Amino acid sequence: MLNYVLKRILQAIPVFIGSTLLIYALVFLMPGDPVRALFGDKPVSEATLTIIRTQYHLNEPFIIQYLYFLKGLFTFDLGVTFAGREIIDVIASVFPNTLMLGTLAFVFEVIIGVGLGIFVGLKRGSFADSFTMVSSLVLVSIPPLVLGYALQFLFGIQLKVLPVTVGTHMDFLHLLMPSFVLATVSIATIIRLTRASISDVRGADFVRTARAKGISEGLVIRRHIFRNSMIPVITYLGIDLVALFSGAILTEQIFNIQGVGNTLYKYILIGEAPAVVTIATLFLILYIVSNIVIDCLYAALDPRIRYGKEVA
Amino acid sequence: MSTLKERKGQPLLTVRDLDVTFTAGYGKDKVTVHAVKKASFEIKAGERVAIVGESGSGKSTTAHALIDLLPGSGKVTGGSIDFVNRELVGAKSKLIEEIRGAGIGLVPQDPMSNLNPVHKIGKQVEEAIAANVTKTGEKKLSKAELKKRAAVALENAGLKDAFDRLKQYPHEFSGGMRQRVLIAIALANNPNLLIADEPTSALDVTVQKVILDHLDTMVEELGTAVLFITHDLGLAAERSEKLIVMYKGEIVESGPSLEILKNPVHPYTKKLIAAAPSIAATRIQSVKEFHHAAKQGGGLHGSADRRENLVEVRNLTRVFDIRGKKEKLTAVDNVTFDVPTGKTTAIVGESGSGKSTVANMILGLLGITNGDIYYDGQNMKEFINKQDLAKKFRSHVQVVFQNPYGSLDPMFSIGRAIEEPLQIHKIGTKEEQRKRMLELLDMVELPASVATRYPNELSGGQRQRIAIARALTLNPEMIVLDEAVSALDVLVQQQILMLLNDLQAELGLTYLFITHDLAVVRLVADNTVVMENGKIVEAGDTETVFNNPVQAYTKNLLDAIPGRNVLG
Numbered sequence A: 001m002l003n004y005v006l007k008r009i010l011q012a013i014p015v016f017i018g019s020t021l022l023i024y025a026l027v028f029l030m031p032g033d034p035v036r037a038l039f040g041d042k043p044v045s046e047a048t049l050t051i052i053r054t055q056y057h058l059n060e061p062f063i064i065q066y067l068y069f070l071k072g073l074f075t076f077d078l079g080v081t082f083a084g085r086e087i088i089d090v091i092a093s094v095f096p097n098t099l100m101l102g103t104l105a106f107v108f109e110v111i112i113g114v115g116l117g118i119f120v121g122l123k124r125g126s127f128a129d130s131f132t133m134v135s136s137l138v139l140v141s142i143p144p145l146v147l148g149y150a151l152q153f154l155f156g157i158q159l160k161v162l163p164v165t166v167g168t169h170m171d172f173l174h175l176l177m178p179s180f181v182l183a184t185v186s187i188a189t190i191i192r193l194t195r196a197s198i199s200d201v202r203g204a205d206f207v208r209t210a211r212a213k214g215i216s217e218g219l220v221i222r223r224h225i226f227r228n229s230m231i232p233v234i235t236y237l238g239i240d241l242v243a244l245f246s247g248a249i250l251t252e253q254i255f256n257i258q259g260v261g262n263t264l265y266k267y268i269l270i271g272e273a274p275a276v277v278t279i280a281t282l283f284l285i286l287y288i289v290s291n292i293v294i295d296c297l298y299a300a301l302d303p304r305i306r307y308g309k310e311v312a
Numbered sequence B: 001m002s003t004l005k006e007r008k009g010q011p012l013l014t015v016r017d018l019d020v021t022f023t024a025g026y027g028k029d030k031v032t033v034h035a036v037k038k039a040s041f042e043i044k045a046g047e048r049v050a051i052v053g054e055s056g057s058g059k060s061t062t063a064h065a066l067i068d069l070l071p072g073s074g075k076v077t078g079g080s081i082d083f084v085n086r087e088l089v090g091a092k093s094k095l096i097e098e099i100r101g102a103g104i105g106l107v108p109q110d111p112m113s114n115l116n117p118v119h120k121i122g123k124q125v126e127e128a129i130a131a132n133v134t135k136t137g138e139k140k141l142s143k144a145e146l147k148k149r150a151a152v153a154l155e156n157a158g159l160k161d162a163f164d165r166l167k168q169y170p171h172e173f174s175g176g177m178r179q180r181v182l183i184a185i186a187l188a189n190n191p192n193l194l195i196a197d198e199p200t201s202a203l204d205v206t207v208q209k210v211i212l213d214h215l216d217t218m219v220e221e222l223g224t225a226v227l228f229i230t231h232d233l234g235l236a237a238e239r240s241e242k243l244i245v246m247y248k249g250e251i252v253e254s255g256p257s258l259e260i261l262k263n264p265v266h267p268y269t270k271k272l273i274a275a276a277p278s279i280a281a282t283r284i285q286s287v288k289e290f291h292h293a294a295k296q297g298g299g300l301h302g303s304a305d306r307r308e309n310l311v312e313v314r315n316l317t318r319v320f321d322i323r324g325k326k327e328k329l330t331a332v333d334n335v336t337f338d339v340p341t342g343k344t345t346a347i348v349g350e351s352g353s354g355k356s357t358v359a360n361m362i363l364g365l366l367g368i369t370n371g372d373i374y375y376d377g378q379n380m381k382e383f384i385n386k387q388d389l390a391k392k393f394r395s396h397v398q399v400v401f402q403n404p405y406g407s408l409d410p411m412f413s414i415g416r417a418i419e420e421p422l423q424i425h426k427i428g429t430k431e432e433q434r435k436r437m438l439e440l441l442d443m444v445e446l447p448a449s450v451a452t453r454y455p456n457e458l459s460g461g462q463r464q465r466i467a468i469a470r471a472l473t474l475n476p477e478m479i480v481l482d483e484a485v486s487a488l489d490v491l492v493q494q495q496i497l498m499l500l501n502d503l504q505a506e507l508g509l510t511y512l513f514i515t516h517d518l519a520v521v522r523l524v525a526d527n528t529v530v531m532e533n534g535k536i537v538e539a540g541d542t543e544t545v546f547n548n549p550v551q552a553y554t555k556n557l558l559d560a561i562p563g564r565n566v567l568g
Helices: A001-028 A034-039 A046-055 A060-072 A087-121 A129-140 A144-158 A172-202 A203-214 A217-245 A250-256 A261-271 A273-301 B059-066 B092-099 B123-134 B144-154 B175-186 B204-221 B231-237 B257-262 B267-275 B355-362 B387-396 B416-423 B430-443 B448-452 B460-473 B491-509 B517-522 B542-547 B554-560
Strands: B012-024 B033-046 B048-052 B075-082 B106-109 B195-199 B226-230 B244-249 B250-256 B309-321 B328-339 B346-349 B368-376 B397-400 B478-482 B510-515 B529-533 B537-539
Touching: A001 A060, A001 A273, A034 A046, A034 B346, A046 B397, A060 B529, A087 A129, A087 A217, A087 A250, A087 A261, A087 A273, A129 A172, A129 B226, A129 B368, A144 A172, A144 A250, A172 A217, A172 A250, A203 A217, A203 B106, A203 B175, A217 B123, A261 A273, B012 B059, B012 B226, B012 B231, B033 B059, B033 B075, B033 B226, B033 B250, B048 B059, B048 B231, B059 B075, B059 B195, B059 B226, B123 B144, B123 B175, B144 B175, B175 B204, B204 B226, B204 B231, B204 B554, B226 B231, B231 B257, B244 B257, B244 B267, B250 B257, B250 B267, B267 B491, B309 B355, B309 B510, B328 B346, B328 B355, B328 B510, B328 B529, B328 B537, B346 B517, B355 B368, B355 B478, B355 B510, B387 B397, B397 B460, B416 B448, B416 B460, B430 B448, B430 B460, B460 B478, B460 B491, B491 B517, B510 B517, B517 B542, B529 B542, B529 B554, B537 B542, B537 B554
Parallel strands: B048 B226, B048 B244, B106 B195, B195 B226, B346 B510, B346 B529, B397 B478, B478 B510
Antiparallel strands: B012 B033, B012 B075, B244 B250, B309 B328, B309 B368, B529 B537
């Protein structure tokens, strides 16, 4: 198992280098001179430009610049925005908000999505099954924009049970509505995936064999159906978690949350390239780390993966 | 509590008028299939009974209905199942759970899919024991005791080093070992009745024999009654005292095994006995001396006279690299044999013996490490890498694979599948291609209407006929049949073998049969090559090999054919 984990981590290194290189190359290839752009229409002397270029290593070849970029990344020296704010400060101020919102949404996804999925997977063809399938389809068909405003109107304005927007109040009650809206995007998929996986495994030969042993139905479900059917669900949840942490532009806009999504949107609008690159790199690291975690979970769930055997 | 042996001969299981139905669709489109109709039979304590029938006859459904393990929409809709004075039809799930394991054990069909891949072997055996000890009034067992009992159960089922085995996972076990684990699980709680659902049909014939022998000894010792489910009449007759023959959901005949074999009453039973390859004695009578010039233009050179041997294999060796390991696997080791023109040569051996590797090299689908293959006198090395010659070679040698489901493109209509080789080799106009296709369908005894249908609409036997028709499209000289009838029911198998035999007589084809089924070999092969671990251990004409096997390995293989000595 330890070998397997180490192997996964080593494999992540070239992925990291390759993709950061790609992101960096894209910025490098962007048209226009960022240093001149700093001064806008104001006249500037060549000497000043050279000083700034040397300061930011812009006169060095591409690969050296990339290495400086990596160095900055590892020393948490992420540079400053055009407005002069440390990018690391920006991230430190908005990322926790996104993290809270995403975590809560993830909890919703697991409880509602996986929970209902297991329930209807075991009762396939029943009324509860059809009802859940239809209502989850309806829910996912409503765009978050509409759902968000509708919930705000209903619970915030009419019933006055929940706060309308979040602003700076990052607590459970304020985040309840936005995290639910964020979660609805994936809930229907998770229900369907879990349901299909559960009912697949339920028909497997080894489940019949387990029943033939005379063990109780509860044990059959817990020991033989549940664990085997969680493998595809965990893949999806893992990828989804990264998506949640990468910020939710719409939801953060609707509920006025100062999160990564909101900030990224703002920076893209004003063309703040260095900050955009840094945040994209952050997402990339998140993605790589979560993939390693998913792979390890796989191995924990399925011994065939641990021993490098292909899964039939 | 009286032991099982003392109860021997007393009624154990009484099934009366059992009806099982499956439903598909909803509302108006609802279709009900009667899988088992009014089945009645009885099993006494310690008795061994076999239900025989082809797939779809309802034999497995009957067995699964006994312990309420019907798949999907399956339901018992009538009748009664009495197990030691307890009614199981409509019983509460609590009672069924009590009977499963402790009262009735199940050895399932496919060892590869019947163990949970994510749990250790130990856990899977232990849970079977843990669930049942309390049922008989015993105290709950401690972890150490459970482990010990599980190890004993595995040892009894013939697995060595049982304590170490407990820590392993199913994927580290071979099929035979897994089947032993499943037998250990089924017998761990000393049930009164053991249902063995085709327990060895997924295994090699020699492993099959070892496992069945072992199972026999175990149930003999324990006094367990056995209900065998099998499609193999020979096996059923050999392993059980009573036979129940099922056909289309009904029991058509039952009684003592030998009685039924000798004096079958029902026409289906008669047909089944006639078709059983394990009981039939000799080769299907073929037109051995044919004077048919099969092809105009002859072999690769275009010469008209045919050689005595179409294929000559000389010192053939194939070595595979094993990923992550330094040592290499020699799959085929210095093999030399001939495939005589116009005759059937069989290569037999267990899985892993290298027989399919040899076939793939002869087909030019796999590279040769060492040695030579001569096709029609020409060394394969000289033409297999030259595109035009290789293409010509491929039109001379065709192949039919084991799985008739997997070898036809599901998106191609049958007609298109058969015409495709003609299109690839650019033979004839569209009209001519169509004519040839219809001619081929006729040759494999299928109606022309099949041409517009798709593979999923046909049965396994029909698909295998299509695969043969496609192989014949280009007028080949030789057809390699790689386990081509292994996946088929006995009756269908017999039909296909007859068809192949007729085609050989008619077209002068040369067959190379790759199979693990010696019973089939005896029916069709003129010459037999026996392989073990990549080497040829015996070769000669089929009669000699079968009647006077020289090598111990061949004798073992022959002894393992089920039902061979039943009528002796």
